[in-house]
Amino acid sequence: MKFIDEVKITVASGRGGPGCVSYRRESMLPRGGPDGGNGGKGGDVIIRTSKHINSLVDFRQNKRYAAQSGQMGMGRQKSGHNGEDLVMIVPEGTVIRTLDGEIIVDMTGISEYVLLKGGRGGMGNEFFKTSVNQAPDYAQPGEEGEELEVKLELKLIADVGIIGFPNAGKSTLISRISAARPKIADYPFTTLTPNLGVVKVGDYTSFVVADIPGLVKGAHEGVGLGIQFLKHIERTRLFIHLIDASGMSGRDPVEDYLDINNELKMYDINNEDKEGFFPLATRPQFVVLNKIDTLSEIQLMKLKNKFKDISGQEPYAISAVTGKNIKEFMTELARQIMQEEEE
Numbered sequence: 001m002k003f004i005d006e007v008k009i010t011v012a013s014g015r016g017g018p019g020c021v022s023y024r025r026e027s028m029l030p031r032g033g034p035d036g037g038n039g040g041k042g043g044d045v046i047i048r049t050s051k052h053i054n055s056l057v058d059f060r061q062n063k064r065y066a067a068q069s070g071q072m073g074m075g076r077q078k079s080g081h082n083g084e085d086l087v088m089i090v091p092e093g094t095v096i097r098t099l100d101g102e103i104i105v106d107m108t109g110i111s112e113y114v115l116l117k118g119g120r121g122g123m124g125n126e127f128f129k130t131s132v133n134q135a136p137d138y139a140q141p142g143e144e145g146e147e148l149e150v151k152l153e154l155k156l157i158a159d160v161g162i163i164g165f166p167n168a169g170k171s172t173l174i175s176r177i178s179a180a181r182p183k184i185a186d187y188p189f190t191t192l193t194p195n196l197g198v199v200k201v202g203d204y205t206s207f208v209v210a211d212i213p214g215l216v217k218g219a220h221e222g223v224g225l226g227i228q229f230l231k232h233i234e235r236t237r238l239f240i241h242l243i244d245a246s247g248m249s250g251r252d253p254v255e256d257y258l259d260i261n262n263e264l265k266m267y268d269i270n271n272e273d274k275e276g277f278f279p280l281a282t283r284p285q286f287v288v289l290n291k292i293d294t295l296s297e298i299q300l301m302k303l304k305n306k307f308k309d310i311s312g313q314e315p316y317a318i319s320a321v322t323g324k325n326i327k328e329f330m331t332e333l334a335r336q337i338m339q340e341e342e343e
Contacts, residue, residue: 005154007059008099014042014083016119016142017070019127023135024076034135035077036125039142040070042118043083049092049107056090056152067116070142073124083118093157093235099149101274108157108235115150119143158210159337161236163264165256166213168244169290171195172320174211177330201334210236234277238284238336245289245303245317254306257287286333287315293322 017039024032045067065088071080096104096115105113122140129136162170178197195211212233233239241260243253264281271277287307292300300317307315316332318325 005056007056007152008063008149009059009152010064010147010149011045011086011088011116012064012066012147013045013086013116013118013145014067014069015145016040016042016121017072017080017083018141019122019124019139020073020075020078021125021137021139022075034125034129035075036139037073037075037078037080038124038127039073039121039140040080040082041121042070042142042145043067043085044114044118045116046085046087047094047096047105047107047113047115048087048089049094049111050089051092053089053091054156056094056154058089059152067118067145069145070118070121073121073139077124077126079124080121082121085118088115090152091154093155095153095155097151097153099151104150108155116146116148119145155235156210157208158236159207160209160238160240160333161233162209162211162240162242163233163260164242165244165249165251165260167249168242168256169320170211170213170242173240173242173290173318174209176320176323176326178209199330199334201330207334207337209240233280236283238286239280240288240333241285242288242290243307243315244291245300246291246294248291248294253289253303254310257307257310284336285311286329286336287311287313288329289315289317290320292317293319293324 019039020036022034022036024035026032045065065086067086068083070083073080090107092107094107096107098104104115107113120143122142125136125139128138162173164170174195174197177199197209197211198206199209200206210233241257243257244251245253247253261281268277268279268281272279289300289303289307295303304315304317316325316329318329320326
């Protein structure tokens, strides 16, 4: 399924049905009086979340969605049927904004939200009957529904975000630690969509990891795919900063680390004025050197010392291909996540 994480659509609630002007006319009842019923209420537009979908692709083709209008009232005091609500199913973590960027609702932790109310149905002429006006010849029109242009924006919900340059081994790592099976190959931008995996540590602890693709130098300015996917790590509690320690890509591991962190800082600067934004650069990071199976003990020690000086923390050293040190790293990661939850 194609991954779609942002769409613009128009939604409209239903119009209320008009009231009816009617008079009861039956034999033996020459003065039956007004009996026009009320119009039905227009349908609401309701947003509902589902755990079973992870893309906005269903909204890609149709750009306008409308709830049903209420039916007109009828004689014999019969009210019109209410219009059917429009229920729009979106993934958890969908943010609904105006076209100006203002957040209407963030569907994180919310199962259902009424986005637009349907118009009220109009009253029939029976409603307006009084002792001094026993035969009113008018009824109310139904209220108009509401219409709104909105932007649906999906932000993945995960405890941990895996960041790093293409070919650092993010997809290999997530396939090693979870049941996710992303495409893996040895060329840049293998991963074109974020991947989610559930990691289980022990019998009772589990957490969600997101593999965020396409981060390269200049991503915050639109280089590569990073600007498209950086928003998906806004909800993560902490990052695994995965670094290709082998040098086989032709890049310097230290420069890769500095470049990615600079992208996070620049992304923060570009988004600091947005409502509800929490900076990325200040979140906890696990610095992880991957592909250590290609290094000698001396090479690995030198590289670990460099990263300890730069990052101020002892880096973890793993091999996602062979599984070396993966179990120990996952245990420490789970401990940190539980500590974050307690705080």
